[in-house]
Amino acid sequence: MPLPHRHLTSALVRREGDLFLFDCGEGTQVALKKLNLRWKKISAIFISHTHADHVTGLPGMLMLSSQVDRTDPLYLIGPPRLKEYYEVNRRSLEMYVNYEIIVHEISNPSEPQVVFKGDGYQVRSFPLNHSRVCVGYTLEEELRPGIFHPEKARELGVPMGPFWAQLQAGEAVTVAGRTVTSDAVLGPPRSGVKFSYVTDTAPLASIAGEVKDSDLLLCEGMFTRDLEAGAREKKHLTSTQAAEIATGAGGVASLGLFHYSPRCNEKELKRLLTEAREVFPNAFLARDGQIIDLPNHD
Numbered sequence: 001m002p003l004p005h006r007h008l009t010s011a012l013v014r015r016e017g018d019l020f021l022f023d024c025g026e027g028t029q030v031a032l033k034k035l036n037l038r039w040k041k042i043s044a045i046f047i048s049h050t051h052a053d054h055v056t057g058l059p060g061m062l063m064l065s066s067q068v069d070r071t072d073p074l075y076l077i078g079p080p081r082l083k084e085y086y087e088v089n090r091r092s093l094e095m096y097v098n099y100e101i102i103v104h105e106i107s108n109p110s111e112p113q114v115v116f117k118g119d120g121y122q123v124r125s126f127p128l129n130h131s132r133v134c135v136g137y138t139l140e141e142e143l144r145p146g147i148f149h150p151e152k153a154r155e156l157g158v159p160m161g162p163f164w165a166q167l168q169a170g171e172a173v174t175v176a177g178r179t180v181t182s183d184a185v186l187g188p189p190r191s192g193v194k195f196s197y198v199t200d201t202a203p204l205a206s207i208a209g210e211v212k213d214s215d216l217l218l219c220e221g222m223f224t225r226d227l228e229a230g231a232r233e234k235k236h237l238t239s240t241q242a243a244e245i246a247t248g249a250g251g252v253a254s255l256g257l258f259h260y261s262p263r264c265n266e267k268e269l270k271r272l273l274t275e276a277r278e279v280f281p282n283a284f285l286a287r288d289g290q291i292i293d294l295p296n297h298d
């Protein structure tokens, strides 16, 4: 349920100029308008499941994206019934859309899989346990080459110039009949940034392995600990259970809680956070419009 200062679920990820949206609850357009971004050119929208609080913002978003010229298609990715939802809306609203929308339904959502691949990163989906078929996502960058050491290149007789660029790209070069490989001048490969998105699920052991080593895990923390029985029945997580996932996964740098129960007032949100921090100290309450920077690992 949207509240005056709390919109429904959606997270925008920007990576090197590409924009990705995870879920699109009612009011997502309004929230995006407040950001000073060219958000109408979102490359892909990943939907966790087709409950209203995660998809009712979609028709407006798709129509508004027609206000800018785009040649690239927009990918709409999610579990079964997403296509039906999209097509019914498109037909009944006689939606004007001036670009290509490619809907990819994950036909076997119970299997973890790569659902989107770009230059240097990929998005995986993995199963969650909810009252409707529901998936979580990770956006993970590939390993990047290690840091380039120019002094080593010079020592090995490779002059500054195009050869350095080749070495930095991981290629070997031949100078004056001698071959120098990139590993002689590069440090160890650096891991890429990983973002994980988990919402609307009962606890499920397999989630931890998927979100391992996340720089940021956005995870629903809908209820306080005392409401655990009700949470389990509705197939949602308490903030304690979200923190247990982060701890159990290993390597998670920070945990952003979201998808709060509409009954949670500020005082109860504080309690959600306190309870989560008892299990995973680096937890915080994610807020509408909050911008989180995930720097490269160097």
Ligand SMILES: [Zn+2]
Residues within 6 Å of the ligand: 049, 051, 130, 200
């Ligand atoms: Zn749901």
Ligand SMILES: [Zn+2]
Residues within 6 Å of the ligand: 009, 051, 053, 054, 200, 259
């Ligand atoms: Zn929900």
